Amino acid sequence: MSTDIQLAAVPPIVDPEDFHVFHGFRETSLCLFTDPEHNAALRVTGQLIYSMASEGDNDWPTEPEGHPRHQLRAAVADLRFLQGFLGSLGRPLECTRAGHEGHLARLALRLSGQVAEIAAVLESELGAWRGEE
Amino acid sequence: MPSLPDRTPPSGPNDPPAPIPTIDPERFEDFEGFRETTLCVFTEPGANATLRALGDLLYTMALEYCQHWPVEPDGSFYHQVRAAVADLRHLEGYLAHLDTQREEASLSDHEERVSEVCGKFVPDLRAVADALETALGPMGATR
Numbered sequence: 001m002s003t004d005i006q007l008a009a010v011p012p013i014v015d016p017e018d019f020h021v022f023h024g025f026r027e028t029s030l031c032l033f034t035d036p037e038h039n040a041a042l043r044v045t046g047q048l049i050y051s052m053a054s055e056g057d058n059d060w061p062t063e064p065e066g067h068p069r070h071q072l073r074a075a076v077a078d079l080r081f082l083q084g085f086l087g088s089l090g091r092p093l094e095c096t097r098a099g100h101e102g103h104l105a106r107l108a109l110r111l112s113g114q115v116a117e118i119a120a121v122l123e124s125e126l127g128a129w130r131g132e133e
Numbered sequence: 134m135p136s137l138p139d140r141t142p143p144s145g146p147n148d149p150p151a152p153i154p155t156i157d158p159e160r161f162e163d164f165e166g167f168r169e170t171t172l173c174v175f176t177e178p179g180a181n182a183t184l185r186a187l188g189d190l191l192y193t194m195a196l197e198y199c200q201h202w203p204v205e206p207d208g209s210f211y212h213q214v215r216a217a218v219a220d221l222r223h224l225e226g227y228l229a230h231l232d233t234q235r236e237e238a239s240l241s242d243h244e245e246r247v248s249e250v251c252g253k254f255v256p257d258l259r260a261v262a263d264a265l266e267t268a269l270g271p272m273g274a275t276r
Contacts, residue, residue, distance in 0.1 A: 019226025
């Protein structure tokens with residue numbers, strides 16, 4: 001196990017067109033695993049688990065509100081997660097820092113609000129109905 | 134010999150699916166691990182709960198153990214911001230994918246409307262990720 005700075009795994013640059021390559025674990029979770037081998041192992045495991053579930057035949061419960069609404073509800077949940085994550089990057093202690101880190105923290109806090117607005121509109125579009133009879 | 138707990142039988146197509154949680158942003162840390170867009174495929178409640186617990190366990194153990202791993206080249210703060218950008222880009226692509234479903238799948242009227250709304254917010258999400266990425270600058274420039 002190396003502690004060489006050069007060997008740290010860093011978050012990838014995700015091309016939205018290739019989002020499907022990044023199913024599995026959140027990058028905010030994977031970023032903890034800075035050992036490249038461990039990071040790659042988890043990344044591949046996450047993708048494998050997703051592929052096996054989405055491409056295999058199973059008798060799992062169907063989504064009562066339909067596939068698109070179910071998927072959007074998941075996206076909204078991930079937006080709320082990111083709203084919280086960005087908010088934590090912009091917590092008061094970080095925002096009062098001088099220099100670039102403080103600037104970035106304040107920006108993260110502002111963007112957290114923008115993500116919240118997007119999530120709120122999508123949430124209201126979905127409504128409370130989840131396919132109940 | 135101790136016995137294993139009773140195993141809950143897997144659900145069938147007509148059983149209720151695993152619910153997608155309503156995430157309180159204040160408690161986002163309770164939802165580290167797998168993306169909800171990944172977990173939503175696992176509608177079988179037992180499978181969904183197992184993966185959710187695995188993600189949580191791995192994340193919790195990593196928090197304790199990460200001191201033994203390589204340090205982040207730009208420091209922890211910038212590293213986390215880069216991870217957030219990556220997740221924003223993932224969601225940007227995911228919403229764009231839902232937007233295309235109007236042409237690629239047979240949807241009900243309401244689903245078509247939902248798909249349209251997804252497309253409407255792709256540029257907004259892109260703008261959020263762009264703003265953060267621009268402020269970050271290239272790797273190494275932030276040290």
